[in-house]
Amino acid sequence: MKHPHCELLAPAGNLEKLKIAIHYGADAVYLGGKQFSLRAHAGNFNEDELRKAVSFCHDNQARLFVTVNIFAHNRDFDKLAGYLRFLAEIEVDGLIISDPGIIRLAKKIIPAMSLHLSTQANVTNWNSALFWQEQGVSRINLARELGLDEISLIREKIKAKIEIFVHGALCISYSGRCLLSLYLTGRDANRGLCAHPCRYSYRLEERKRPGQYFPVEEDRRGTYIFNSKDLCLINRLPELLAAGVDSLKIEGRMKGIYYAGGLVRIYRAALDYINQSLRDNPDQVPGLGPEFMSEIMKLGSRGYTENFMDGPPGRDDMLYEGPRVDQVYVPAMLIGKKDGRIFFAVRHKIEPGDQLQYMAQGLANQDFTIRSIRDMSGRELDQVQPGSQVFLDTDPLINWEEYGLVRKIGNRLSREAVRE
Numbered sequence: 001m002k003h004p005h006c007e008l009l010a011p012a013g014n015l016e017k018l019k020i021a022i023h024y025g026a027d028a029v030y031l032g033g034k035q036f037s038l039r040a041h042a043g044n045f046n047e048d049e050l051r052k053a054v055s056f057c058h059d060n061q062a063r064l065f066v067t068v069n070i071f072a073h074n075r076d077f078d079k080l081a082g083y084l085r086f087l088a089e090i091e092v093d094g095l096i097i098s099d100p101g102i103i104r105l106a107k108k109i110i111p112a113m114s115l116h117l118s119t120q121a122n123v124t125n126w127n128s129a130l131f132w133q134e135q136g137v138s139r140i141n142l143a144r145e146l147g148l149d150e151i152s153l154i155r156e157k158i159k160a161k162i163e164i165f166v167h168g169a170l171c172i173s174y175s176g177r178c179l180l181s182l183y184l185t186g187r188d189a190n191r192g193l194c195a196h197p198c199r200y201s202y203r204l205e206e207r208k209r210p211g212q213y214f215p216v217e218e219d220r221r222g223t224y225i226f227n228s229k230d231l232c233l234i235n236r237l238p239e240l241l242a243a244g245v246d247s248l249k250i251e252g253r254m255k256g257i258y259y260a261g262g263l264v265r266i267y268r269a270a271l272d273y274i275n276q277s278l279r280d281n282p283d284q285v286p287g288l289g290p291e292f293m294s295e296i297m298k299l300g301s302r303g304y305t306e307n308f309m310d311g312p313p314g315r316d317d318m319l320y321e322g323p324r325v326d327q328v329y330v331p332a333m334l335i336g337k338k339d340g341r342i343f344f345a346v347r348h349k350i351e352p353g354d355q356l357q358y359m360a361q362g363l364a365n366q367d368f369t370i371r372s373i374r375d376m377s378g379r380e381l382d383q384v385q386p387g388s389q390v391f392l393d394t395d396p397l398i399n400w401e402e403y404g405l406v407r408k409i410g411n412r413l414s415r416e417a418v419r420e
């Protein structure tokens with residue numbers, strides 16, 4: 001059962017990811033159109049895809065919000081009015097905006113539309129939150145740079161809904177307010193083109209010795225001095241719900257189906273667990289068991305931090321040793337349905353005898369072995385490469401669901417890690 005008050009808001013980089021997120025229990029999704037959205041490389045939706053996305057969401061009792069969160073220049077406004085009218089006409093449920101000029105335009109030409117303030121506006125205090133509320137914003141995504149006590153105080157002071165990021169990549173600057181990418185690569189983070197140079201490996205150069213680079217090393221792989229660990233507030237959900245947060249947002253429109261779908265599944269399970277515990281014992285804020293975090297660790301990351309929850313982050317919240325932590329599992333298949341029959345869209349090489357894991361809804365993982373594989377015309381196959389669609393016979397038989405995911409232990413080292 002979904003929380004009656006607190007929404008789980010998932011990224012949807014494309015239509016496939018949107019359907020997977022809703023399958024695993026997202027109450028709402030956010031996505032970008034081809035125009036006026038940050039994350040320009042996130043596979044944004046064209047007009048036809050936007051219509052389909054809205055229909056799928058509404059048919060499945062989910063809401064859809066569209067990001068229009070660039071910092072606009074004068075020239076952008078020529079096309080913006082038509083785009084905003086189009087979004088209203090196809091009945092999206094809200095717009096995510098950061099530029100006051102776009103908010104002003106939206107209020108004027110589509111006054112009934114819900115306007116959500118993007119995290120790019122960096123709201124860090126209740127006075128700012130009140131200011132935006134007075135501008136007609138119905139929901140505010142607070143800056144990631146806030147502690148639990150600050151979030152609670154803002155909640156007390158404003159009526160607008162409060163949304164916070166609970167999971168995903170972090171910037172080393174105030175969210176998105178960063179010129180590193182523009183300076184080093186010519187790609188502007190504030191127009192959705194960040195090349196993520198904060199994840200690069202850096203060297204030191206002495207002024208009088210041009211071209212002579214000194215390694216900045218923690219170990220032989222160097223050091224990634226700007227590389228923040230990823231945000232993960234799974235263990236803080238009970239407190240965040242108690243503080244009255246209205247929406248929990250997962251970052252990652254550019255991430256793959258496995259990461260985004262896997263996270264929605266775990267956060268859904270955690271919210272359901274908390275709600276059930278509160279129904280059983282309304283006076284006690286429940287704690288979450290280790291099983292939620294251990295599932296998250298199977299998804300691959302840069303390591304995790306709770307960021308500003310209890311105070312400013314420090315050394316331990318950075319990942320200096322490399323761009324990311326080794327990933328144990330890899331996505332192997334996405335489950336589809338054609339003419340009422342389940343098939344598998346293969347994403348990683350599979351063959352008969354392989355042992356895999358089906359990620360059912362909730363936290364239930366079901367291990368199985370492939371007995372045989374057939375292509376869509378029924379021919380038996382010895383091995384299947386990524387990109388194919390196949391039918392499977394498995395042991396045991398499993399009650400598959402469309403848009404479910406199947407994973408596989410990755411490389412040899414990872415297999416040993418899992419055995420240990």
Ligand code: SF4
Nearest residue numbers: 171172178189194198
């Ligand atoms: S370079 Fe890194 S810190 Fe800067 S905007 Fe891009 S992701 Fe954020």
